[in-house]
Amino acid sequence: MRWSTIAVAALATVAQAHPGHHHPSGPPKGPACDWTDFWKLGNQLSKDAEIYLPESTEWTSVSQRWSNVGTPTVNITILPANENDVVEIVKMAQRCDIPFLAYNGVHGAITTLKDMTWGIAINIRKLSSVNIAPNGQTVTIGGGTNSKVVIDTLWAAGKQTVTGTCECVSYMGPALGGGHGWLQGHHGLISDQWTSLRIVLADGSVKTVSPTGPHSDLWWAMRGAGHNFGIVTQVTAKIYPIQHTNWAIQTLMFTGDKVQQLYQTANDVFLPTNGSAQPVDIINWSYWMNVPPVDPTGPVMEFYIIQEGVTAVDPAYVAPFEALGPVASTPNTGTYRDVSAWVGINMDGPPCQKTGAANPRFPVYLERYNVTAQQQVYDAFKAITNSSGPFANSLFLFEGYSMQGVHAQNASGSAFAWREDNLLTAPLITYMPDPANPVLHEQARLAGDQLRQILKGGSGRSELHAYVNYAYGDEQVGDWYGHDSWRLTRLANLKNKYDPEGRFSFYAPAA
Known part of the structure; x- marks a missing residue:
């Protein structure tokens, strides 16, 4: 068991103190526990487990988040090294009535996490194999x-x-x-x-x-x-x-005057009718973002056509988009392992860096692009992300995967409810939190929700379909897990059976 130096000092001191004493940075004592229980826990964990307090020099590396809005309050971080370590941590937290939250990687960005106002973070990154x-x-x-x-x-x-x-x-x-x-x-x-x-x-x-x-x-x-x-x-x-070693991409960049033509073409080429699915070997993605050297007047649209099994994207897919007059059209070829880098979400890409920014998203699934709504949401995004405002570095994501394998599954066979939707869209409102401007978070929420409501309105649906992994946190339970009453009832019953005290209720709680 590895303790941070500060944790050793704090816990050793507390172990000799009266039962009601606890270190100011650590969790308040539960009904039957105090800091001595953490000392005992440390002795029960494996030699490769680690414990850190906020004063530890390593705290940032084990606790830094990708998005800093609606974040949980963590008083101690524990890195279990094996499954039994996880068991011992959870048992102690249950016995002592201490909240806990398990995480790995970039920790998610949903604001329901703020409901953890004190407790243990269980960083499971050592369970890697x-x-x-x-x-x-x-x-x-x-x-x-x-x-x-x-x-x-x-x-x-x-x-x-x-x-x-x-x-x-x-x-x-x-x-x-x-x-x-x-x-x-x-x-x-x-x-x-x-x-x-x-x-x-x-x-x-x-x-x-x-x-x-x-x-x-x-x-x-x-x-x-x-x-x-x-x-x-x-x-x-x-x-x-x-199946395929070769993959290829065509990256096309458009200025904002081409919004309707671009997404009408995307419908025509990839989703010609309601209920259709684009070819299994094709993916279309796009980002909207401010690139002033290309267009200082508003966001540009970077549109990707990704194809597997080829060294160049089929001209039949590329030609209709090049006919629109893009600012640039660039091919690239490689393997499956290159695709994430091509769209900027590899390990070194900007979205993978922890900079202290807030990065809330506001997802909505769609069947096809509504070109009128695309124009409306572009205009709104342009106003929200103007260079003089705090949200100028924001992105808008449009993810169009091939869906045959998703559609082939039994639609009622899992808690994932949105198998019939073809497009995953989400504005990502990026900004630096400012303690001197506490209303900034609310301004970001209103901006993101405005954009989402435009796309939802264009879908013709009264109900929101939201990808739970991108969720902001103010959505309804049915927006995450499906609006059918049988789905919500089944989830609630299972929650009551397997987690009746709601210990796992900080990330998009189902009940």
């Missing part, structure tokens, strides 16, 4: 493993599976909310690949969950609402031989 089964058909992945580690390890073995698109996020975080990925057109969501998982529940018990085992009811919930039920220490997932 990728073990391919001897038959080459499955892989067992540790709960703290980074997505890039999974991709690279499998690639070296001639294998791949669906992971998140962003290299710096954990494998497990996106998967608990369903999980979109570059390969989903072939195989479905990240969580659709699972064959079993191990989970530490709120009482500290460890369960193996699978489609047919004794906890098969929980299997349904974990694939889409998994943040609500426990800490996944490992998962076994299907893997596949690498």
